[in-house]
Amino acid sequence: MKHSPTHHESRRAEASQSGETIVALASGAGVAAVAVVRISGPQTRAVLEHLIESLPVPREAALRRIGGIDRGLVLWFPGPASFTGEDMAELQVHGGRAVVKAVVEAALVTAGTRLAERGEFARRLFENGKLDLTEVEGLADLVSAETEAQRRQALAQSEGGLRHLYEGWRAELLKAQSLMEAGLDFSDEADVADDAARLAVDVVQALLPRLEAHLADHSGERLRDGFRVVIAGPPNAGKSSVLNALAKRDVAIVSEEAGTTRDVIEVHLDIGGMPIIVADTAGLREGGGAVESEGIRRAVSRAEAADLVLWIVDADASKPEASPGFGEVPVVTVTNKSDLGSGPELGDVSGLTISAKTGEGLDGLIAELGARAGEGVDSAGATPITRTRHRAELVSVRDALKRFVNHDLDAELRAEELRIAAHHLGRLTGRIDVEEVLGAIFSEFCIGK
Ligand SMILES: Nc1nc2c(ncn2[C@@H]2O[C@H](COP(=O)(O)OP(=O)(O)OP(=O)(O)O)[C@@H](O)[C@H]2O)c(=O)[nH]1
Ligand SMILES: [K+]
Ligand SMILES: [Mg+2]
Numbered sequence: 001m002k003h004s005p006t007h008h009e010s011r012r013a014e015a016s017q018s019g020e021t022i023v024a025l026a027s028g029a030g031v032a033a034v035a036v037v038r039i040s041g042p043q044t045r046a047v048l049e050h051l052i053e054s055l056p057v058p059r060e061a062a063l064r065r066i067g068g069i070d071r072g073l074v075l076w077f078p079g080p081a082s083f084t085g086e087d088m089a090e091l092q093v094h095g096g097r098a099v100v101k102a103v104v105e106a107a108l109v110t111a112g113t114r115l116a117e118r119g120e121f122a123r124r125l126f127e128n129g130k131l132d133l134t135e136v137e138g139l140a141d142l143v144s145a146e147t148e149a150q151r152r153q154a155l156a157q158s159e160g161g162l163r164h165l166y167e168g169w170r171a172e173l174l175k176a177q178s179l180m181e182a183g184l185d186f187s188d189e190a191d192v193a194d195d196a197a198r199l200a201v202d203v204v205q206a207l208l209p210r211l212e213a214h215l216a217d218h219s220g221e222r223l224r225d226g227f228r229v230v231i232a233g234p235p236n237a238g239k240s241s242v243l244n245a246l247a248k249r250d251v252a253i254v255s256e257e258a259g260t261t262r263d264v265i266e267v268h269l270d271i272g273g274m275p276i277i278v279a280d281t282a283g284l285r286e287g288g289g290a291v292e293s294e295g296i297r298r299a300v301s302r303a304e305a306a307d308l309v310l311w312i313v314d315a316d317a318s319k320p321e322a323s324p325g326f327g328e329v330p331v332v333t334v335t336n337k338s339d340l341g342s343g344p345e346l347g348d349v350s351g352l353t354i355s356a357k358t359g360e361g362l363d364g365l366i367a368e369l370g371a372r373a374g375e376g377v378d379s380a381g382a383t384p385i386t387r388t389r390h391r392a393e394l395v396s397v398r399d400a401l402k403r404f405v406n407h408d409l410d411a412e413l414r415a416e417e418l419r420i421a422a423h424h425l426g427r428l429t430g431r432i433d434v435e436e437v438l439g440a441i442f443s444e445f446c447i448g449k
Pocket of ligand 2 (some may be wrong): 129235236254256257259260261276
């Protein structure tokens with residue numbers, strides 16, 4: 001794998017000299033047929049020599065007795081051609097609790113070893129220059145992906161989708177930076193300096209629209225976090241019945257009494273590979289007691305933070321209840337109880353008609369949800385932002401670049417804006433070490449990852 005030398009190489013030297021050897025259960029906790037114990041660091045070979053009779057051929061599984069505890073497959077990966085980039089081993093043992101505990105304890109007998117912390121294997125992989133931060137984040141997402149579309153997005157990111165995009169931009173910024181610096185060197189020759197600055201502005205002007213388009217695309221975050229749908233509407237329209245029909249189980253209490261639902265109830269759906277989080281809420285009406293009012297307050301605040309509101313109305317109701325609107329959130333009106341009537345006239349409101357009771361129209365509703373959630377996902381050539389962290393750094397990049405092109409600052413200050421932009425891009429990919437950024441990212445991982 002190619003990587004640029006400066007930053008990562010220097011860290012590799014550090015890592016291979018001073019690193020402690022870490023040990024952890026890498027497979028899930030709990031009883032399983034097979035458990036994988038991972039070891040990484042300079043003492044890995046010593047640990048293996050302590051536990052097994054002879055080292056296997058590198059990267060080939062070999063059956064061994066392991067420390068008199070169990071028999072299992074041993075994989076030995078001498079660095080740097082290993083997952084973490086340093087000496088590493090994996091022991092596949094029987095997945096009982098006593099076996100795992102004994103194997104981990106036996107591995108820790110060798111001096112210089114200790115239990116791994118959360119995300120520490122992934123952190124070593126990053127620190128040894130194997131992957132950049134966005135790729136490591138992609139790996140974490142791959143481990144936690146629950147739907148097909150999430151898996152595809154995580155895999156693409158772990159394979160460098162965002163890294164290549166941002167490295168390309170970084171190269172363009174470097175070009176603009178060097179033009180500005182050259183201009184500063186020739187600041188006594190005004191035309192040379194002006195020409196250089198103009199060329200730098202051209203480079204940045206060409207980059208800005210691509211950055212803006214990237215920021216405008218929210219599909220990656222929606223896919224990673226789940227598309228949030230809120231079911232809202234007047235009391236007794238059948239909102240909880242619709243939730244149950246979508247979930248295919250009785251998650252929410254249904255009754256003929258208006259004001260049944262008070263707390264927000266959520267279910268996670270997988271519609272055609274898209275993760276969709278559907279929340280049922282209290283019916284919206286004036287009056288009601290303190291508890292119901294709190295339920296209504298929660299309903300409205302949920303709806304205002306949603307990606308989509310399903311506004312449920314009763315086909316049997318005499319008077320139409322149009323959606324009050326929830327900020328900028330798109331609303332689809334769903335007329336429920338189609339088995340009872342044809343629905344109140346809602347004027348120009350187009351929507352869907354269903355019966356939560358008979359299931360009529362449910363497929364259409366599910367298809368609509370899948371289509372809305374999938375908007376913009378997997379579009380050709382797009383490698384979208386997937387985390388708030390990416391968005392925050394990119395907004396800082398964009399703002400600095402806008403100050404660079406727009407303001408009548410002197411050349412020194414403008415060059416500084418380019419440096420700020422490059423700094424934030426560097427934080428994004430992890431080229432710039434910022435301990436606090438790394439700590440936050442790797443603490444999201446589990447032990448053994
Ligand atoms: N016939 C018919 N009845 C329905 C349908 N959907 C819901 N109902 C009935 O309508 C009543 C209210 O249903 P709920 O699902 O509790 O309605 P809700 O909107 O969640 O009510 P609140 O939480 O109190 O606001 C219940 O008696 C349901 O059985 C439907 O499609 N057809
Ligand atoms: K009800
Ligand atoms: Mg309800």
